[in-house]
Amino acid sequence: MATVLQVTDFSVDYRTSRGEVRALDSVNLKVEEKEFIALVGESGCGKTTLGLATIGLLPPKVARIRGGIISYKGTDLTKLSPNAARKYRGSEIAMIFQEPLTSLNPLKRIGEQIGEAIVLRHQKEDPKGNEKIPRIPGRTWKLPPHVREQAERMLALVRIPDPDHIINRYPFELSGGMRQRAMIAMALSQQPELLIADEPTTALDVTTQAQVLKLMKEIKDKLGTTIMLVTHDLAVASQVADRVVVMYAGQIVEDAEVHALFSSPKHPYTQGLLSCIPTGNREGKQLTPIKGTIPDLTVRRDWCRFHPRCPAAMDVCARKEPLLKELEKDHRVACFLYGE
Amino acid sequence: MANEILRTVDLRKHFKSTRGMNPLARAKERVIRAVDGVSISIASGQTLAVVGESGCGKTTLARTLALLTPLTSGEIYFDGQRIDDGKAGDKEVYRKLQMVFQDPDSSLDPMMKVGDIVAEPLRGLTAMKGVEVRNAALESLIAVGLSGDFVERFPDQLSGGQKQRVAIARAISTRPRLLILDEPTSALDASVQAQILNLLVELQRKFSLSYMLITHNIAVAAYLSDAMAVMYAGNVVEYGPTSEVLRKPRHPYTVALMKSAPTPDPWNRTLLQIEIAGEVPSAIDPPSGCKFNPRCPFAEAICTIDVPELSKIAEGHTAACHFLQKTA
Numbered sequence: 016m017a018t019v020l021q022v023t024d025f026s027v028d029y030r031t032s033r034g035e036v037r038a039l040d041s042v043n044l045k046v047e048e049k050e051f052i053a054l055v056g057e058s059g060c061g062k063t064t065l066g067l068a069t070i071g072l073l074p075p076k077v078a079r080i081r082g083g084i085i086s087y088k089g090t091d092l093t094k095l096s097p098n099a100a101r102k103y104r105g106s107e108i109a110m111i112f113q114e115p116l117t118s119l120n121p122l123k124r125i126g127e128q129i130g131e132a133i134v135l136r137h138q139k140e141d142p143k144g145n146e147k148i149p150r151i152p153g154r155t156w157k158l159p160p161h162v163r164e165q166a167e168r169m170l171a172l173v174r175i176p177d178p179d180h181i182i183n184r185y186p187f188e189l190s191g192g193m194r195q196r197a198m199i200a201m202a203l204s205q206q207p208e209l210l211i212a213d214e215p216t217t218a219l220d221v222t223t224q225a226q227v228l229k230l231m232k233e234i235k236d237k238l239g240t241t242i243m244l245v246t247h248d249l250a251v252a253s254q255v256a257d258r259v260v261v262m263y264a265g266q267i268v269e270d271a272e273v274h275a276l277f278s279s280p281k282h283p284y285t286q287g288l289l290s291c292i293p294t295g296n297r298e299g300k301q302l303t304p305i306k307g308t309i310p311d312l313t314v315r316r317d318w319c320r321f322h323p324r325c326p327a328a329m330d331v332c333a334r335k336e337p338l339l340k341e342l343e344k345d346h347r348v349a350c351f352l353y354g355e
Numbered sequence: 356m357a358n359e360i361l362r363t364v365d366l367r368k369h370f371k372s373t374r375g376m377n378p379l380a381r382a383k384e385r386v387i388r389a390v391d392g393v394s395i396s397i398a399s400g401q402t403l404a405v406v407g408e409s410g411c412g413k414t415t416l417a418r419t420l421a422l423l424t425p426l427t428s429g430e431i432y433f434d435g436q437r438i439d440d441g442k443a444g445d446k447e448v449y450r451k452l453q454m455v456f457q458d459p460d461s462s463l464d465p466m467m468k469v470g471d472i473v474a475e476p477l478r479g480l481t482a483m484k485g486v487e488v489r490n491a492a493l494e495s496l497i498a499v500g501l502s503g504d505f506v507e508r509f510p511d512q513l514s515g516g517q518k519q520r521v522a523i524a525r526a527i528s529t530r531p532r533l534l535i536l537d538e539p540t541s542a543l544d545a546s547v548q549a550q551i552l553n554l555l556v557e558l559q560r561k562f563s564l565s566y567m568l569i570t571h572n573i574a575v576a577a578y579l580s581d582a583m584a585v586m587y588a589g590n591v592v593e594y595g596p597t598s599e600v601l602r603k604p605r606h607p608y609t610v611a612l613m614k615s616a617p618t619p620d621p622w623n624r625t626l627l628q629i630e631i632a633g634e635v636p637s638a639i640d641p642p643s644g645c646k647f648n649p650r651c652p653f654a655e656a657i658c659t660i661d662v663p664e665l666s667k668i669a670e671g672h673t674a675a676c677h678f679l680q681k682t683a
Contacts, residue, residue, distance in 0.1 A: 057544040174632075190634045220408035221571060225615035225629040232627060247544065250574075250617035254626040273621045291549035292619050293578035296597070297556045302578075304549035308514055 017088075019209055019241050020046040020069065025083030025093075027064055027073065034313040038064045040265040041083070043339055046209070046243065051235050053244045053252035053273075055288075056262035059309055062245045065262075066211045068093075069243070070110045071100045087209075105132065106139055109202035113214040115194035119186040125197050126182030129166040130158045132204045137162075169200040173230060192223035196230065203234065210234075213245040228255050249288055253277055258345070261285045264310055264320040267339055271346040281348040283325045319351070327352055359432075360533050360565045361420065361452075362396040366429035368412075368419045372639060387638045389415040391589035392429075397533065397582075402559070402566040404580035404597065406573060406612070410635050411586040413569045417535045420567070421454045434532060450480040453526035457538035459518035463510040469496070470506030473524045480529050495524040498561070499554060516547035520554065527558060537569045552578060573616035577601055582671075585609045588636055588646040594665065595672030605682045606674040607631075607651050645677065653681045 022044040029036040039061045046052055054062040067073050069085055071092060085092045087103065095103070112118045120128055158166065163182070170178035173196040186194055195215055202210055212231065216224035232255050235242050246252055252259045252273070259276045261269040261284065269282040280286045287305040307324040310316070319325070322332035331351050339349040368390040390412045397403045405413045418424045420431060422438065422445060431439040438448050453476070456462040463472055474492040477483050483491060493503055499520040510518055519539065526534055539555070540548040552575065558564060570576050576583060576597070583600045585593040585608065593606040604610045614625040633650045636642055642649050648658040657677055665673040676682075 057546065192634050220635065221573070221615040221617075222408060222611055222629065222631060223634055224617075225626045226632065229627050229629060248617060249545070250619040251626075253619045253621045254617050254624050277619060277621050288545055289619060291545045293549070293552060293574045294618070295577070297552075297578055301556070302549040302553055304553060305546040308516075 016047040016049070018045055019048050019050075019088060020044070020243075021084075021086045022065070022069075023084045023086070025065075025068070025085060026081035027061075027068060028079045028081050029077050030079065031077075031313070036312045037081075037265050037315065038078070038312070039068070042265075042267055044260060044267060044270070046241060048208075049235065049239050049241055051232065051242045051244070051255060051257045053246055053256035053259045054262060055246055055249050055252050055259055057247060057288075057309065059264075059312070060262040061265040062247075062262050063213055066110065066213050066243065066245050069209075070104055070108050070211055071095070072104075072110070102139070105207070106136060106205045107207055108209045108211065109205060109207035110211040110213065111195070111198045111202050111215050114218050115191070115198045116186060118198060119194060121186055123185075124182070125170075125184050125186065125189070126158060126163065126166050129169055129182075129197070129201050129204055130162050132201050133162050133165050133169075136205045165204070166200075169204045170197070172203065172234075173197070173200045174226075175200070190223075191219050192227060195219060195227055199227075199230065199234070203238070203240070206238075207240065209241045209243065211243045211245070214247070215244070216251070217247070224251075231255065250292060261288070264312060266320065266349065267347075268321065268350070269346075269348045270339065271348075275343070275346050281342060281346070281353065282321075282350050283327050283352070284321050287324075287326075319349075331355065358399045360397050360399045360434060361567070362394075362432045363420065364394055364430040364432075366393045366416070366419065366431065367391055367427045368415050368424065369427045385639050388589050388641070389638060390419060393584075393586075393589075393591055395584050395591065395594070397565050397567055399532075399565055400559070400563050401581040402568055402579050404568045404570060404576035404583045405586060406570055406576045406583060407586035408571055408612075408635050410588070410638060412589040412638075413586050414537055416586070417454065417537050417567065417569050421452060421535050422448060423454070446480050449476075450529045451532045452535070453529065453531040453533075454535040454537065455519075455522050455526045455539050458542050459510070459515070459522045460542075462522055463518060465510050467509075468506065469501075469508050469510070469513075469521050472510075472521060473528050476525060476529050492524075492528055495528040496521075498527065498558065499524045514547075515543055516550055519543065519547075519551055523551075523554065523558070527562060527564070530562065531564070533565045533567065535567045535569070538571070539568070540575060541570070541572065548575075555579060573601075573613060574618070585612065588641055589638060590646065590675065591665065592647065592676070593674040595669070595674075599669065599672045603668075603672075605668055605672075605679050606647075606676050607653055607682060608647050609674070610682055611650075645675075653678045 022042055025042045027039040029038050056062045080093055167178040175181050175196050216227050234240055256273050259273050260267055263284050269285045290303045305324055310320055317336055319332040319337050322328040337349045337351050339347050341347050342353055370387040372385045372387055407413050419426050426439055436443050473495050474488050477488045477491050501520055540551050568579055580597045583597045584591045587608050593609045604613050611631045614629050617626055630652050631650045644659040644661055645663050648654040663675045663677050665675045667673050
């Protein structure tokens with residue numbers, strides 16, 4: 016299997032009024048082709064930052080890449096000029112976001128927005144051709160027939176019923192689930208190799224969430240798209256991902272094949288997260304919450320970030336920082352419980 | 356029933372919608388049937404979970420029960436007394452029936468100190484004065500696991516979990532009998548959610564509280580509740596003891612809801628087996644007959660004509676479907 020994405024010692028700082036926040040700290044991650052990987056963690060753990068950094072959309076004035084490499088098929092994305100980065104964004108790596116209503120243009124019909132992405136792809140494939148969407152100012156828009164046909168095909172691919180009709184709708188006329196499907200259709204219409212989905216179903220109802228996640232899984236199987244799902248919900252990750260990466264306070268603490276992670280979670284934080292998920296009834300057992308809260312990330316730390324909350328903390332945890340190391344095949348963990 | 360804390364009979368709450376720019380459309384008054392004939396009861400000291408997706412009417416039901424919005428028709432009995440006709444004093448009802456809202460950021464006044472927030476219902480609803488109020492407020496804060504130091508703080512100095520604790524402290528300060536919890540943990544991270552769930556269990560035992568839990572999270576409902584009512588588009592479609600409903604869901608919507616609820620189990624990927632399509636219908640113009648029929652895998656002609664009634668499956672377990680035998 017070829018490696019699509021390799022992140023090496025990657026660190027990002029955010030400038031805030033309280034000082035520099037270390038949002039990502041020496042992150043190492045490898046994503047293989049056609050993998051469905053889930054980045055899981057609580058708010059502030061850096062999972063979204065990693066997604067944004069990969070597609071090159073970190074907020075420019077606030078975020079600073081402190082070091083490290085994000086290599087996409089051998090090209091270091093962090094060193095690219097804005098123009099060169101644009102060649103990758105959308106066509107190689109695409110991203111969908113939590114709230115589709117804020118990422119879709121409210122003033123453009125669905126068909127026009129998807130058409131734009133398709134035309135952009137055609138322009139990239141054939142820089143000499145001058146295909147564009149003809150517009151009559153203030154009145155209407157019309158897609159060239161072959162673009163329209165492709166847009167309809169994309170909508171059908173994401174199981175939007177009646178694409179012929181939906182293509183003329185504005186985003187506000189669609190339901191939440193339909194909007195997210197339209198976003199996915201738009202992201203896929205440039206045939207990206209890697210799709211980053213940042214909490215794509217958090218704003219949706221559970222039955223709709225199930226439909227959208229099932230769709231993403233189908234897309235991965237059908238088109239061979241590599242998917243990186245960013246979620247706060249371990250249960251969601253367990254249902255769809257091949258591999259789960261657990262993050263805490265800007266670092267990866269555990270990275271394992273999905274069955275291995277859920278049958279024998281190694282890191283105390285992963286174990287803690289799992290025991291927080293209510294299963295069964297209150298008569299059966301009490302939940303064991305993780306005590307304390309996330310550490311202040313403005314302070315630079317050279318020790319395990321989880322140790323103040325960790326039930327298994329040892330002396331060494333307060334002195335040194337554990338590194339992510341391979342415990343078994345396909346199972347990496349950063350914890351001194353498994354040797355220094 | 357003697358040990359019943361709350362009961363509703365055919366409760367309805369309809370909203371009139373006159374919004375829209377088009378004067379012709381505005382002239383035609385449209386009715387949103389947010390809650391359309393709900394009869395439920397909560398046993399004293401127990402928890403009823405009302406589960407459903409957005410727009411199913413669960414929050415409207417909660418607000419109607421808490422007398423925060425007048426009902427359209429039906430009856431509400433609380434603690435043996437009818438409360439919807441305005442004859443029972445509202446203050447007396449509010450003292451015994453309190454509500455905790457989803458988002459503490461919007462339910463706590465940012466200009467008030469925590470001590471005042473918790474004391475407010477005591478000042479408004481009880482005869483307590485001065486020191487008495489302060490002690491009672493402090494007692495509530497301690498009961499939810501916060502120390503006296505918090506009295507002088509403002510909500511923006513608290514974490515999400517602490518804010519929700521303050522909201523709970525305020526709700527229990529008047530020693531109510533029933534708490535209506537509207538999505539009490541859905542704005543919180545997983546580890547904080549577990550803390551709040553534990554707290555709710557502890558408080559229920561300590562103060563013999565009854566809960567009505569409104570949630571879309573099946574796992575949370577399963578954990579906290581004794582009985583469960585599944586709502587869809589303004590109606591209860593399945594109702595029964597929680598263990599029974601979870602083990603043998605009979606309404607096709609309940610079945611789909613259970614499958615969609617993600618469980619941390621990669622060996623049993625129920626979420627990918629979901630069969631239903633589409634989304635919750637519009638409350639203004641719902642489908643005729645059974646409101647679930649356009650999404651239902653078992654729907655037949657009768658489902659578009661006849662509204663199914665809740666019918667008995669087992670003791671205390673009912674579901675509203677024409678083809679219950681298909682899910683048996």
